[in-house]
Structure formats: C-alpha cells, structure tokens
Amino acid sequence: MSKKVKTFRPKARVPKGLRDMPAPLVRAEQRMLARIREVYERYGFDPLETSAFEYADALGKFLPDEDRPNEGVFSFQDDDEQWLSLRYDLTAPLARYVAENYDALPKPFRRYQTGPVWRNEKPGPGRYRQFTQFDADTVAAPGVAADAEMCMMGADCLEALGIPRGSYRIRANNRKVLDGLLETIGLEGEPGSPTYMTVLRAIDKYDRLGRQGVELLLGPGRKDESGDFTKGAGLSPSQITAVLDYVESGVGEGVTDRNLVLEGWRKVVGESIVGREGIDELAEMDALFTAAGYGTDRIEFNSWIVRGLGYYTGPVFESDLLFEVKDEKGNPVRFGSVGSGGRYDGLVERFKGVKVPATGFSIGVSRLQSALELLGKLDVEDVQAPVVVLTLDAANMAGYQTMVSELRAAGIRAELYLGGAGMKAQLKYADKRGAPVAVIEGEDERAKDEITLKDLILGAEMSKEIEDNTAWSEGQPAQVSVPRARLVEEVVAMLARHRDVRGHHG
Known part of the structure; x- marks a missing residue:
C-alpha cells in the first residue's frame, strides 16, 4: 500500500509590512x-x-x-x-x-x-x-x-x-x-x-x-x-x-x-x-x-x-x-x-x-x-446595507430577479441571495450583512400574489425587549405581508423609518 502524499496547503497570511482594508x-x-x-x-x-x-x-x-x-x-x-x-x-x-x-x-x-x-x-x-x-x-x-x-x-x-x-x-x-x-x-x-x-x-x-x-x-x-x-x-x-x-x-x-x-x-x-x-x-x-x-x-x-x-x-x-x-x-x-x-x-x-x-x-x-x-475624526459612516431578496424556490429565480431589479431601478441598494441555503440560513445571512429589510416570497405568498417584508432593524430591537416567545410570535409587527405590486413602495416606507440607521447587526 503506497504512502498517502500530504497535500500542501499554504498558510493564509498577509505579507509583512502590508495590510488588507475592509x-x-x-x-x-x-x-x-x-x-x-x-x-x-x-x-x-x-x-x-x-x-x-x-x-x-x-x-x-x-x-x-x-x-x-x-x-x-x-x-x-x-x-x-x-x-x-x-x-x-x-x-x-x-x-x-x-x-x-x-x-x-x-x-x-x-x-x-x-x-x-x-x-x-x-x-x-x-x-x-x-x-x-x-x-x-x-x-x-x-x-x-x-x-x-x-x-x-x-x-x-x-x-x-x-x-x-x-x-x-x-x-x-x-x-x-x-x-x-x-x-x-x-x-x-x-x-x-x-x-x-x-x-x-x-x-x-x-x-x-x-x-x-x-x-x-x-x-x-x-x-x-x-x-x-x-x-x-x-x-x-x-x-x-x-x-x-x-x-x-x-x-x-x-x-x-x-x-x-x-x-x-x-x-x-x-x-x-x-x-x-x-x-x-x-x-x-x-x-x-x-x-x-x-x-x-x-x-x-x-x-x-x-x-x-x-x-x-x-x-x-x-x-x-x-x-x-x-x-x-x-x-x-x-x-x-x-x-x-x-x-x-x-x-x-x-x-x-x-x-x-x-x-x-x-x-x-x-x-x-x-x-x-x-x-475620532475619520468619516466611517456606513453606507445603507442592501435589501436582501430571499430565494426560497429555485424554480422561481426569474421572479426573484425581477424583484431585485425593480428595487435597484428605484435607487435602492439590493441583492439577490445566491448561497443555496434554506430560509433560516438566508435570514441569518441577511442579518449578518446588516440588511435593513428581507423580502420573502414562498409558495403561499406567490399563491396570494403577495410578499412578506421582514424589518430586520425593528426585529433586532424588539428581540432585545421581548423575552416571551408567545408574545413574540403573536406580535410580529416587524413582519408584514403586502401586495406584490407594492414591493418598491412598501420597502421605501420601511427604509424611511430607519433613515439614520445605515447598518445593523442583530
């Protein structure tokens, strides 16, 4: 039996005297x-x-x-x-x-x-x-x-x-x-x-x-x-x-x-x-x-x-x-x-x-x-994090692409989730990105010609104040369903509530 050859893996490191900039x-x-x-x-x-x-x-x-x-x-x-x-x-x-x-x-x-x-x-x-x-x-x-x-x-x-x-x-x-x-x-x-x-x-x-x-x-x-x-x-x-x-x-x-x-x-x-x-x-x-x-x-x-x-x-x-x-x-x-x-x-x-x-x-x-x-005089103000459009149905990618294109055409920074994970992981990704809003359209929403908008900034604030899971599930004021045709109008209104918040990390 031949000896297994160890794969060389270079150490990930920035060269001395140089730096990366986030x-x-x-x-x-x-x-x-x-x-x-x-x-x-x-x-x-x-x-x-x-x-x-x-x-x-x-x-x-x-x-x-x-x-x-x-x-x-x-x-x-x-x-x-x-x-x-x-x-x-x-x-x-x-x-x-x-x-x-x-x-x-x-x-x-x-x-x-x-x-x-x-x-x-x-x-x-x-x-x-x-x-x-x-x-x-x-x-x-x-x-x-x-x-x-x-x-x-x-x-x-x-x-x-x-x-x-x-x-x-x-x-x-x-x-x-x-x-x-x-x-x-x-x-x-x-x-x-x-x-x-x-x-x-x-x-x-x-x-x-x-x-x-x-x-x-x-x-x-x-x-x-x-x-x-x-x-x-x-x-x-x-x-x-x-x-x-x-x-x-x-x-x-x-x-x-x-x-x-x-x-x-x-x-x-x-x-x-x-x-x-x-x-x-x-x-x-x-x-x-x-x-x-x-x-x-x-x-x-x-x-x-x-x-x-x-x-x-x-x-x-x-x-x-x-x-x-x-x-x-x-x-x-x-x-x-x-x-x-x-x-x-x-x-x-x-x-x-x-x-x-x-x-x-x-x-x-x-x-x-x-x-x-x-x-303390460096202007490090964050730009508005993108609205994330979730992709819950691979067969409906064209519809999701239409949504993100409508948002961008209205001057809203928006991104289509391209990671291939499920809904929970996609929401976690949007939260980590500091996204102010997540756009959700699953089978139920599509059947009613609706979309669900999740206000991630408000949701993060409420999660700090509500400890009872029942109260949280009954309230859900941070999540609303709106007609699909009102996507841009409702996202604009949701963003306006948080105009001074450029990014969040719940």
Whole structure:
C-alpha cells in the first residue's frame, strides 16, 4: 500500500509590512480622497495617472535607505533584461511623464495624482511597505510663489479633513539654508554627497530622536533599540555643535513672526551666498503667506525640516499633526508628519538635460487616515446595507430577479441571495450583512400574489425587549405581508423609518 502524499496547503497570511482594508476603511479612504481632490481642483490642478512600474533607471537613486537592497525599492528584471521597479513615490514617475511629453504640455503644468506606492523598508507600527499618497505638483514654475501655494494648499487640505487650526502646522525650510550652514562649518563634499545626505537625514530625525540621538548620527553613529547600527556623518565636535545650535534655533510654540526666525538664520549662514539666497526665498514666501492670511498658527519656518529624499533643491515643507492620542492599548501616540514636499529643480533635468523647475506636495493618506481614526475624526459612516431578496424556490429565480431589479431601478441598494441555503440560513445571512429589510416570497405568498417584508432593524430591537416567545410570535409587527405590486413602495416606507440607521447587526 503506497504512502498517502500530504497535500500542501499554504498558510493564509498577509505579507509583512502590508495590510488588507475592509469595506468601512476603504469607503473612509475614498471620502478622504474626495475632500483632498476638491481642494486640489479648487487650486486649478488636473488629474493624471501613471504606471505603477517604471524602469529602474528612470526612478533614480533618491531614497533615504541606501543601505538596503535595491535602494529601498521592489525590483525585478524583465525578459528583455531591463530592470523594472514599483514606484516608491509619485514624483519620479511625474518627472518621466513630463520629460516624455514635454512639448505637448502646457507650462506651467499642474497635476494631481493619487495611488499606492511601495517602499522596500523595514516595517513598523503605522509604517507600511505599501501605502497611498495624494500629490499635487507644479512643473515649469521657477518662482517660490509656487512653493508658497503648496504650503497654503496643504493647510487647506488638513482643515478640509476636519483637523482644526492649532492641531496641525505646515513647517517650511529651504535646502539652500542647509547648504549655507554646511558650507559655513567647512563640511567637505558637494550637496547630494553621502556625508552631506547623512547630515541632512540626521537633522530630519530631530523631532523623533532629540538632541542626543542626532548628535550621535552627526558623529560616530547610533544603535537603535533593536540593535541595528546606523553609521554617522563623522563630523568634528565643533561642527556638530554648530549644526545642533542651528537645529535648536527653530521656531517655538507661540512665535508669531516668521521674520524673526529668518533673522536668526541669517547669522547661521554668515556670508554664504547660497544660504542667503535660501533665506531671501523664504522671506518672499512669508510675504505671500501674510498677504493670504496664513499666520504662524498654520505655517511656520522650522530649522529641522530638511526632507530625506535626495532630489530636493530649494524650499521644503512638512505637515505635522500636533495632538497626541491614545492607541487601543492606551499608549500615547503622536503621528507627526502626514504630508511633505518641496522644490526639485533637477529631477526632469535627468531626462531633458536642461533645468526644469518643479515643486510639489504629497499627503500620506494611509498615515493620515490612521491619525484621524484615533482622533475620532475619520468619516466611517456606513453606507445603507442592501435589501436582501430571499430565494426560497429555485424554480422561481426569474421572479426573484425581477424583484431585485425593480428595487435597484428605484435607487435602492439590493441583492439577490445566491448561497443555496434554506430560509433560516438566508435570514441569518441577511442579518449578518446588516440588511435593513428581507423580502420573502414562498409558495403561499406567490399563491396570494403577495410578499412578506421582514424589518430586520425593528426585529433586532424588539428581540432585545421581548423575552416571551408567545408574545413574540403573536406580535410580529416587524413582519408584514403586502401586495406584490407594492414591493418598491412598501420597502421605501420601511427604509424611511430607519433613515439614520445605515447598518445593523442583530
């Protein structure tokens, strides 16, 4: 007798760093996207869709995690031996699109786009390998008025999502100010060099790691709680002190004059031409903020905003949530940045060979959604669950199909039961679906040209109040028989009684 071969059954599990989203969260995200889209449209941006895959050489090497395989992206080699990568953001694909269609596009070119992006990074709480972004960018706009517009639009988006003024801040800086600082302290290497980027990424972590953590990253390096070691920039003690003094000169709570911050930064950059140019650009942006009524309760200048991506060349900005909430275990959670952006004048140049100025703003939809959920401001209102038409007689499927079609034609969400079970199981299914009404037509009803409507919401409420089975069977006010011709009219009336109840689970 041969030995029975064991059937392999893979374990059902979502990959690490990824997640599934049930219907309520999908709908909540769609409502978020609709509100953001409304703001982007109001500012005059048009939609664009680009491919999820790009040639790897088109994406460039701009991600912070350069020590990880494939530069932090998911890649594979196609059958023509060219490397393809899942997009890690929506900006690099935009640069490719603009370069490919440059002559046909109006300039400035203003577009918005939303969709998933992927990062081959170490996952953690609230940090996924796939997440949704919603970007708006202006290409071929050389002046910082375009950068100022991004900051103001970011503030408008957060308020449109229900985050009150004072609970968020758009924080802006300029890469040129950082260039001037590093030039002043005698840092060797051009902007974009490994040492330069290590310094910027250390500063970028100030709000999370504090002075001591950043000091280690500017010096020999830092070991995190998991034991992973990050190599530092190797600056001298005097250079580290100068950088930290600048970082801690940023705007504090209650400061109401952005010009005071800029005056302090002028002393930091000294005679650096590029540093002073960066401060002048921020001063121009400040004048536009003030003219439009955006005070420091919405937009501030902040010294530790540098952005970790290597392609930024001018103003950079982040949208930070200031409130602290508790997670499901009661632990305090502060979400920090939920959006960011900046000027990237060299990204299209990689393709065209000439500078094409551009700036953009990206909202991290997945992270913002998690924050709104904990804050209690996520719009998770259920849609009306469907009316379920029971199928008690296989020979009468055409009649049941006619009923569900009549309901749908009247604008009522309705579904035909297709599971093949008996009446009791079908009613249990309708209840689990949160259906407000079940439509029943068996042989007796059909003989009388009637249907039975079961009000499942009322029935669930009554079952909590009536304990005596006799009283329940004698009452049955939640179940009525009506003429078949009045199906739509009676269902509409039954739904109207529960207009505020979008779904139930008895």
